[in-house]
Amino acid sequence: MSDIMVRPETSEDVRAIDVVNLSAFEGDREARLIDALRRSPSFVPELSLVAEFNGRIVGHLLLSKVELRRREQIIHLLELGPMSVVPSQSHRGIGTILIETAINQARERGFKAIVEVGQANYYTRFNFEPAAKWGLSCNLPVPDDAITAIELEAGVLNGGGHIIYPPQFNQLY
Numbered sequence: 001m002s003d004i005m006v007r008p009e010t011s012e013d014v015r016a017i018d019v020v021n022l023s024a025f026e027g028d029r030e031a032r033l034i035d036a037l038r039r040s041p042s043f044v045p046e047l048s049l050v051a052e053f054n055g056r057i058v059g060h061l062l063l064s065k066v067e068l069r070r071r072e073q074i075i076h077l078l079e080l081g082p083m084s085v086v087p088s089q090s091h092r093g094i095g096t097i098l099i100e101t102a103i104n105q106a107r108e109r110g111f112k113a114i115v116e117v118g119q120a121n122y123y124t125r126f127n128f129e130p131a132a133k134w135g136l137s138c139n140l141p142v143p144d145d146a147i148t149a150i151e152l153e154a155g156v157l158n159g160g161g162h163i164i165y166p167p168q169f170n171q172l173y
Contacts, residue, residue: 004094006101009048009060016057017050024084029172034082036168037064047078047109049102051085051094059085061098063106066115068136070161078106079165080116080123099126103150112156115149115163123148135160140169 009017014035021031037043042064051059061083068075080102085094103126106114115131116123117140131137131147134157138147151157 003053004058004092004097005052006049006097007052008046009050013050013057017060020057020060020086021082021084023086025082030082030084033168033172034060034062036171037062037166040064040166040168042066042166042168044078044109047102047105049098049105051098053089053092053094058089058092059083059094059098061102063102063114064166066166067164068113068157068161069164070159073161075112075156075161077113077115077163078111079163080114081118096126099123103152107152112153113149113151115147117142117147117165120146120148123150126150131163134158136163137161138163138165140165 018031021034022028044064047063049061050057063078063080066077066079068077083095083098116128128148128150130145131149132144136147136149136157137144149157
């Protein structure tokens with residue numbers, strides 16, 4: 001796995017990222033979502049990560065900003081997704097490297113937690129836990145058991161609340 005390099009995306013990577021998402025998801029909804037997020041205040045350029053193998057982009061992971069609202073308080077968190085790997089490269093550990101790098105970089109940048117919707121069983125192996133543990137819900141039309149989260153700062157999710165995804169995510173649901 002040492003031959004896989006993870007780095008922030010550059011403007012030259014946009015088309016290759018689209019290709020990765022088109023092949024991984026067999027459609028363009030995720031590629032359109034990423035494009036829309038790039039133009040939004042939720043986008044964190046240094047947390048849009050690509051994985052290269054033999055000089056070719058074979059994976060992509062995006063962390064973007066979301067809000068956790070509780071009572072009169074707003075806490076800025078990150079959401080993980082979309083995350084994609086070219087199907088022909090899917091058993092090289094690329095997803096694992098992308099996720100571990102993303103978690104470490106988010107922590108280094110002072111973000112307090114990461115939430116994820118849709119792949120609960122997969123993300124638990126990276127210490128994501130059911131959001132219900134903290135009483136979290138979100139504004140997307142998904143069941144509560146589809147939401148997982150990981151605290152990067154202990155206790156930040158205690159007290160629960162409602163996670164507000166940016167409107168760009170409406171095109172997926």
